[in-house]
Structure formats: C-alpha cells, structure tokens
Amino acid sequence: MTTSPLRSEKLDLRLTPGAKQTLQRAAAAAQRSVSEFVLESALTSAAETLADRQSFQLDGERWEALVAALDAPPQMHPRLARLLQEPSVLEQSLAGGAG
Template identity: 35%
Template sequence: MDGPRRAARADGVRRETTIHVRAPARTRDLIDKAASSLGKTRSEFILESARSRAVDVLIDERLFGLDDSRHAAFLDALDTPPAAHPRLVALMRRRPAWEA
C-alpha cells in the first residue's frame, strides 16, 4: 500500500489531516452565515480563521512594542550580564555526559 490517501481539492491543494470540532448549533449557524457572506464553505472559513488567529498568537509572543525609555532599559538589561550564580558556575564547569 502507498500510504494514506489524501483528498485533493479542485484548486490542487492536498488535505493531509482532519480536524473535528463539536460546537453548539447556534455557533455553527453563525459560522455558516459568515462563511456564506464571503462565498466560502464552513470548513474554508473555519480553517482560514483559525490559521489567521494562530499566526497572530505566535507573532504576539515574539514581537512587542516599547516606548523609548523602556526600550533603552530593555537594551541595557540585555547588555548587562547577570551576576554569576554559584550553581550555574558549577554546572558550566561539569563535563557533559556525552563527553564522559
């Protein structure tokens, strides 16, 4: 056998997995109405919305804005090494297990 069959859409995009979601009927109806207003299927609308939100969440974890004084303090903190902690110093002096 050549592996799992994958459904191909008319636009040639292959679907590789399925996501099942249980939702209240009112939520499904709201999603259907919004999808229809954009000329999309429920699945297209949900997937596009979820993907967009996922990208936003991940970007928010990496990007943040600071005013000038906070930016200067942030750069100062990055440029100032923390005080050496005895346990960290001991750890860095140990020979790694893969070199033993």
C-alpha cells in the same frame, strides 16, 4: 500554475446548533465554504496569538533601555540570596519526617 500542499489532516469539532448556524451565515457572507471559513479564521487567529511570542517591536528609547538592562551586571539582592540559602519547605518536611 502553483499547486497547493495536499490537505491530509483532519480536525473534527463538536459545536452547538447555534454556533454552526453562525459559522454557516458568516461563511456565506464571505462567499466561502464553512470549512474554508473556519480554517482561514482559525489560522488568522493562531498567527495573531503566536505573533507576540515570536517577535516584538520597541521604539528607540525602549530598545536602548532593554539593551542597557541586558548589558548591566547582575544586581545583588541580599534577601534573595538569604532565601536561596535557607532549606525549602520540602527539605524541611523531609528532614522532619526522617526521625
């Protein structure tokens, strides 16, 4: 028999009576307590939200394009280089206020 980790953390929610009633109906339909239903639903949603931030999948053609872009030498962009050499708005306002 495996043991579950001890649930020692608590999360409080404030919700409308209608929202609570909806959760209660959904939990009953899933044959779970409201706490179990909310926890399972929240963890499923969290996993889906985090999935695209942890890994992504590409087909062979797109993978090759990504690898080629990462392996390619950096491109020169004269307008960007010129912009980075100009004083920023902050630097201009500080220089103007120092007199």
